[in-house]
Amino acid sequence: MSLSAPCPSPALSSSRAERGAAARGPAVRGPAAQVAQTCDVDEQAALLQGWNQRYEQLSAGSFEGRVTSLHLGPIQAWREFSSQALHQTGALRAGQLAIGLPSSIPGNTMFCNRSCSEGHAIVFSGDGPFEFVSPGGLEIIDFVVDRGSLDPYLTASEREQLQAQLAQPHLRPVSAHERWRLPILLSDMQQCLADTTPDALPPQQLDEMAGDVLAAIAAVLRDGVGSEADEQLSYQRRAHIVSMARERVVATGADGSLTVEDLCQALAVSRRALQYSFQEVLGILPQSYLRAVRLNGARRAIKQGSSVSDAALAWGFWHFGRFAQEYKALFAELPSHTCKRYR
Incomplete structure (x- = not known):
């Protein structure tokens, strides 16, 4: 051995x-x-x-x-x-x-x-x-x-x-x-x-x-954990859940640590209810929405003078290569290119 x-x-x-x-x-x-x-x-x-x-x-x-x-x-x-x-x-x-x-x-x-x-x-x-x-x-x-x-x-x-x-x-x-x-x-x-x-x-x-x-x-x-009531919410109720979630995200500000669990606890809703609401109203999963918010936050930090690695870490991205891939997928350019354009 x-x-x-x-x-x-x-x-x-x-x-x-x-x-x-x-x-x-x-x-x-x-x-x-x-x-x-x-x-x-x-x-x-x-x-x-x-x-x-x-x-x-x-x-x-x-x-x-x-x-x-x-x-x-x-x-x-x-x-x-x-x-x-x-x-x-x-x-x-x-x-x-x-x-x-x-x-x-x-x-x-x-x-x-x-x-x-x-x-x-x-x-x-x-x-x-x-x-x-x-x-x-x-x-x-x-x-x-x-x-x-x-x-x-x-x-x-x-x-x-x-x-x-x-x-x-x-x-x-x-x-x-x-x-x-x-x-x-x-x-x-x-x-x-x-x-x-x-x-x-x-x-x-x-x-x-x-x-x-x-x-x-x-x-x-938690795959499969939930109740039938989560699937029967009205569109108005789901839109309200998404609105409250977005307000919570905005209020959190420059903090990449907000999670789906935090939103569920703050809004007193189940994970399934939150997921169905985001999918119907915005067409994406809540975790995808939070990830997009984090990527946008990192982009703003780069534009304001932070290094790529500092911006990534500040918004919760620990694998820099994968951060660059996801950044490019959303913004059609690498974070290093954003950094060069705003220096």
């Missing part, structure tokens, strides 16, 4: 981190980024620290495995590949929650005696053991978080509805958008950490990075 040198785990500290500090608890200790290749199932199982996991090889042949891990504040993430079919058993620590997303399923895959497809998220917690039968050639990403760290990204109603569901291991249908969002975030984080040392990244960048991952995990969990 070859293992890269460990590096310190970055701590969370800024507005987004402080927002959920009480719920998240202490930051996860361990290396910030780590890559390993193995030729033994026991070595592979040991790389997923804290899972008390055991692997049994089921298919014949030499074993090849690879694990890329990342620790950031309350988040542990792994991208795992195994060449042989495995029977996996184990359990998380109490208070933890795990989500697994297979990138492809090349054969029979069972989780807790249920057939798993590519449209499922694998969800289990420290409330009980799990069992997973995986085919040879499976690649999967896993995220483990303290359950309390997700509280700021869920409304009180969503937390209440999810409480009983999350106590039992289960397969959860997941939308195509949310299915690919977490792998992209993991790749972006790995790229950021590979390009520099964690200590060199601004704390705000690390905070936004962790916040985006926690928000994406919460989005997977």
Whole structure:
């Protein structure tokens, strides 16, 4: 097994981190980024620290495995590949929650005696053991978080509805958008950490990075959570919700930390009601509206003299390459071009 040198785990500290500090608890200790290749199932199982996991090889042949891990504040993430079919058993620590997303399923895959497809998220917690039968050639990403760290990204109603569901291991249908969002975030984080040392990244960048991952995990969990009443609002009611939301966004001003959860809490509406309202009245999702507001805010900051990186961070964009792509998609020019035109 070859293992890269460990590096310190970055701590969370800024507005987004402080927002959920009480719920998240202490930051996860361990290396910030780590890559390993193995030729033994026991070595592979040991790389997923804290899972008390055991692997049994089921298919014949030499074993090849690879694990890329990342620790950031309350988040542990792994991208795992195994060449042989495995029977996996184990359990998380109490208070933890795990989500697994297979990138492809090349054969029979069972989780807790249920057939798993590519449209499922694998969800289990420290409330009980799990069992997973995986085919040879499976690649999967896993995220483990303290359950309390997700509280700021869920409304009180969503937390209440999810409480009983999350106590039992289960397969959860997941939308195509949310299915690919977490792998992209993991790749972006790995790229950021590979390009520099964690200590060199601004704390705000690390905070936004962790916040985006926690928000994406919460989005997977709340898929399908809601009530029929959310779908039966009149157009007038939905227009009023959008109007109040826009007023709230304007009142917030130059602050890129406003979230859909904040709007739901402030307006006393469910996430579905907010989503349906924005889709019917403005033709976009509320998160897309907030992202457009952030991009416009970053553009104004650049025009007023901020550097591209400072403007991006000020408005919650921690991956500068992706910020440039989204900026160009909205404004038909790169942020660097805007910077040159207004200097």
